[in-house]
Amino acid sequence: MKRMFTAVYNHFNMTLVSDDPARFSADGYPDKPIRFIVPFAEGGPGDILARLIGRKLTESWGQPVIVENHPGAGGTIGSAIGARSAADGYTLILAASTHAINPSLYATLPYDTVKDFQPVTLMISMPNILVVNPSVPVDSVADLVAFARSHPGQLKYASGGAGTPSHLGAELLKTMTGVDIVHVQFSGHATAGAALVKGEVSMMFDAILLALPEVKVGKVKALGVTSAKRSAVAHEVPTIAESGLPEFDFSPGVGVLVRAGIPKAILNKIYKEIVRILGLPDVREQLACDGAEIIGSTPEEFSAYIDQEIAKWAKVVKAAGISA
Numbered sequence: 001m002k003r004m005f006t007a008v009y010n011h012f013n014m015t016l017v018s019d020d021p022a023r024f025s026a027d028g029y030p031d032k033p034i035r036f037i038v039p040f041a042e043g044g045p046g047d048i049l050a051r052l053i054g055r056k057l058t059e060s061w062g063q064p065v066i067v068e069n070h071p072g073a074g075g076t077i078g079s080a081i082g083a084r085s086a087a088d089g090y091t092l093i094l095a096a097s098t099h100a101i102n103p104s105l106y107a108t109l110p111y112d113t114v115k116d117f118q119p120v121t122l123m124i125s126m127p128n129i130l131v132v133n134p135s136v137p138v139d140s141v142a143d144l145v146a147f148a149r150s151h152p153g154q155l156k157y158a159s160g161g162a163g164t165p166s167h168l169g170a171e172l173l174k175t176m177t178g179v180d181i182v183h184v185q186f187s188g189h190a191t192a193g194a195a196l197v198k199g200e201v202s203m204m205f206d207a208i209l210l211a212l213p214e215v216k217v218g219k220v221k222a223l224g225v226t227s228a229k230r231s232a233v234a235h236e237v238p239t240i241a242e243s244g245l246p247e248f249d250f251s252p253g254v255g256v257l258v259r260a261g262i263p264k265a266i267l268n269k270i271y272k273e274i275v276r277i278l279g280l281p282d283v284r285e286q287l288a289c290d291g292a293e294i295i296g297s298t299p300e301e302f303s304a305y306i307d308q309e310i311a312k313w314a315k316v317v318k319a320a321g322i323s324a
Contacts, residue, residue, distance in 0.1 A: 026263070030061055034066070037081055037091060038068065039078025039079050043190035048209065054066075075096065076109060079102075083110070087259040087262045093256065095255045115260060118257065118262050120255065121302055130226070149179055155202040156183075157184065157205075158185075159186065160188045168316065170183070208225070208231055209290035209292075
């Protein structure tokens, strides 16, 4: 007879996945290296998070967690590799907001977004920050919108790829204001950010942890953060919502998936260990400095979140006429 149990973690207060009679099958897991697929280029926010979590998993489990970067096609290349992996828990897949956006962007995908993956946990949410090159004569979101309206097609915005937060954030701004700004796509956040600093593009919705160092030395100007409330690490920067666009709220989430069909006992073990790691003081401190909000959801909660995000972004993509 199945026995249900719950546990309360100091910082999370969440319910664990139901136990089952096969739980002892996880006793020997892991007994070999684990691959952690990141469907984005090195140096981006997802890559940094995966390496942090992978390093901690290696320390606690005594088995190497090897981060593999497979960028391209809005994250679909790396996700496809994960979808073809064995359902044994030895392949973890990083899932950013693109995972829920891609079904609306691409006519076909080499995997089923819902059926081929088992959600483990939504680790964090991470608001972006709207930054511009100092050569752009604006000092606020209102200034930027006014300048874009009077100079249609002149401003170019960088993105790390189709369907990434840097792309969708700008398209959301376009949809809400009617401005004409031009998309310039790069092969990852790092290269897009470098192009902004060089003045090759005018603006970008960037991850806070990547943009803030450039803001602090004056290489770019920060105009607004994308979350509903101000960021603790950039409190002097207003939200876009309080800058004249009250409905603007965009805080992409980052989580972990595994291949569908994984034994529940192993799923439980991975989930509980990642949540434990998210609660470590040094991890919490680093993520807070990066502007992230720790979530640590259950697999069931993460699954529901993905379903909601798929529906949400389908409407945005259709309204904006975006396609990959």
